[in-house]
Amino acid sequence: MEVSPYPSSFIGLSSFNLYVQKVMTKKVSSCICLLLYIATFFSCAERKHEVSISTSIAHPQVDFGLGELKAALTKKGFTVDITDQPDPDIMLSLDNPHKDLKPEGFDIQKEGDIIKLTGYDAAGLLYGALELAEQIETKGLAQIEPTLQNPYMEKRGTKFNIPLDVRTPSYTDASAVAQHNLPYMWDFDFWQEYIDNLARYRYNYISLWNLHPFPSLVKVPEYPDIALDDVQRSTVEWKENYHLHGTGLDSPEILANPEIIKRLSIEEKIQFWQKVMTYAKDRNVDFYIITWNIFTNGTGGKYGITDEIDNPVTKDYFKQSIKALFRTYPLLAGIGLTAGENMHKKTFEEKENWAYDTYAKAVLEIAEEMPERSFTFIHRQHQTGAKDIAQKFKPVIDASNIEFLYCFKYAKAHVFSTTEQHYHQGFVKDIEGMKTIWGLRNDDTYYLRWGAPDFVRTFIQNIPQSVAKGIYYGSDQWIWGRDFLTKEPATPNQLEIVKHWYNWALWGRLSYNSSLSNETFVALIKNRFPSTDAQSLFNAWQEASMVYPTTTAFHWGEVDFKWYIEGCKSRPGPAQNKTGFHDVNRFITLAPHPKSGFQSIPDYVKMKMADSTSTLKTPLEVAKKLSEHADAALSGADKIKPSPSKELQYTVNDIKSMAFLGKYYAHKIEGATYLALYRETQNVEYQTDAVENLRHALAYWKKYAEAVQLQNKNPLWTNRVGYVDFQIITGWVAQDIEMANELVSAID
Secondary structure, eight states: OOOOSSOTTTTTOSOEEEEEEOOSSSOOSSHHHHHHHHHHHTTOTTSOOEEEEEEOOOOHHHHHHHHHHHHHHHHTTOEEEEOOOSSOSEEEEEOOOOTTOOTTOEEEEEETTEEEEEESSHHHHHHHHHHHHHHHHHTOGGGOOOEEEOOSSSEEEEEEEOOOBTTBOOTTOSSHHHHHHGGGGGOHHHHHHHHHHHHHTTOOEEEEEESSOHHHHOOOTTSGGGOOOSEEEEOSOOOSOOOTTSTTTTOHHHHTSEEEEEOOOHHHHHHHHHHHHHHHHTTTOEEEEEEOTTOOTTSTTGGGOOSOTTOHHHHHHHHHHHHHHHHHOTTEEEEEEOOOTTOTTOOHHHHHHHHIIIIIHHHHHHHHHOTTSOEEEEEEOTTSOHHHHHHHTHHHHHOTTEEEEEEEEEEEEBSSSOSOOOTTHHHHHHHTTOOEEEEEEBOSOSSSOOOOHHHHHHHHHHSOSTTEEEEEEEOSSOOOSBOOOBSSOOSSOOBHHHHTHHHHHHHHHHHHOTTOOHHHHHHHHHHHSTTSOHHHHHHHHHHHHTHHHHHHHHSOOOSGGGOBGGGTBOOHHHHTSSSOBOOHHHHHHSOOOTTSOBOOHHHHHHHHHHTOOOSSBOHHHHHHHHHHHHHHHHHHHHTSOOOSOHHHHHHHHHHHHHHHHHHHHHHHHHHHHHHHHHHHHOOHHHHHHHHHHHHHHHHHHHHHHHHHHHHBOSOEEETTTEEEOHHHHHHHHHHHHHHHHHHHHHHO
């Protein structure tokens, strides 16, 4: 039976009130007098400034919000006293339901000299306290502005491919980022900082993705010899590329070269994850576990377990493992699956029958065993069909204490493409009013600190709301653990979501409140970098960041192994060459995103030959747009005064790096366009323009590579596009010029 640390009286609590009464050396009778008094006070630094906080509500989510509020007040010079005395400066109490609030919503209002914060529930109070703390830090206590906020997206999560052990790998294990981060997955300090920041960014769940996590997480009574002690990593000399379906990560040479990086019994592992999930719940962050199938990594073939779809032992093992998972972790919110990656040449019916006999039956049985507990069941639509899923999983859909959700990869692997997507249109019709989690994949921004709130806001507002349960944001080619690329890292290495704080805050905050203004983000930048011109930094950052969606929308390699913008690279197949580098020929042939509004280079050439027109933006106009973004970013970055802040230095360098990358792609697109025209017309003037632009492209690539390597290590080994080595790629960039010149020689 589930034992929850959360009393039932606080789960879904109808409302709370947080009264913030600001009292200085004497009581005041009006808000105007209070504001004047605060203004006077700050000119008299020698006066003592105290705020007392009193609450009778005992809930860890509220405690976290109060802790953030106390920290903000302390930072502003207030002495904060937690007391149970009456008439405090800040009082937390219950109130009647708020008619305009929804779960996790809050309302901040001013009533005379009192600021009243009402939350729908504990989570709403947490987010309201975070909002109040943020306003105190960015505006000051006297300038608190009323606001009512409800979640725009109910579920706001992260996609975290987790490398638990070489014996239970994630999809991402064959990469530098996974090998570096594997030890941190068993470090409680990492999860504390990670979860605290997710709460601040308004995320409310973490989805852990792994091929087959059970041996590292549970001891299954029916299969006790499978549970794994200790944490191992392989010392093998890894190959550059492994199969895109995740197979081969349990090859003999990988498993035969282990090193133990942490001594932990399976019982200690269970205690660890129970502690992590409790800590997360205290910050309104749930955990989900999502798997690819059928993988049996870590089982070692024991008990006759194989990855064959018709193996009855395997089916029973999966079912018992899932049941053990929920029994072991009372705070685990749900489980999800993908059917298909290792179910080669199987029909939809065969895949769904297997998924039902394992995952569905397990959750149905555990839900009946624990009727007081709520479960979430997530089924990805990937490599199967929504209608097939709905038909097969009807008993799960109909269960009273199970929430069934689809999961759909909304923009393929690149949210940084266009704000309008189209892949979901048939899916929305197929699910017939049911709900889905929209997968927002960022397989683009690993090196550089991205940040364009106007793009994110529009993107999120365009997501179909009628069927949306929420979103998750994350990567398949990257693990957002601790930074390992920075040449002079902090100790311990900075969290990736702290290094890329602006990126992660944008997707989390705007998923919670899609109308959040740019003024809010300017204020956050100013608070983080108080000595800089925040508006100039905001503008330059946004302009530079638009290089990513503009380029990728024009040069559309829809999945991760088909395009990685920071390296101009893919696997060799999609690049149509041996290196994987997307040369000038591939820039001619690869079409834009269907919703980009951009015209392809071949279509532009046809239009020119026919002397016709198009409503689409031509390749030359796209190149101009890229160049304008880059020029504006460089101009803005030049306005940022030198600072001793290393983070600000790194941020400005990243903005310049993105701008140089934009100039590279602008000239490459223009050069490719003229080269295509030259090949069609044999007009040497087009060839001259092509070569000139490709030479400019090389010059800007060199600036880009130099700027990136100024603060980052090179090369980078990724699991989807292999090695990204800026020095080698520079040679490939130069070959674009040679390709154009070779044509001239042939014609002569």
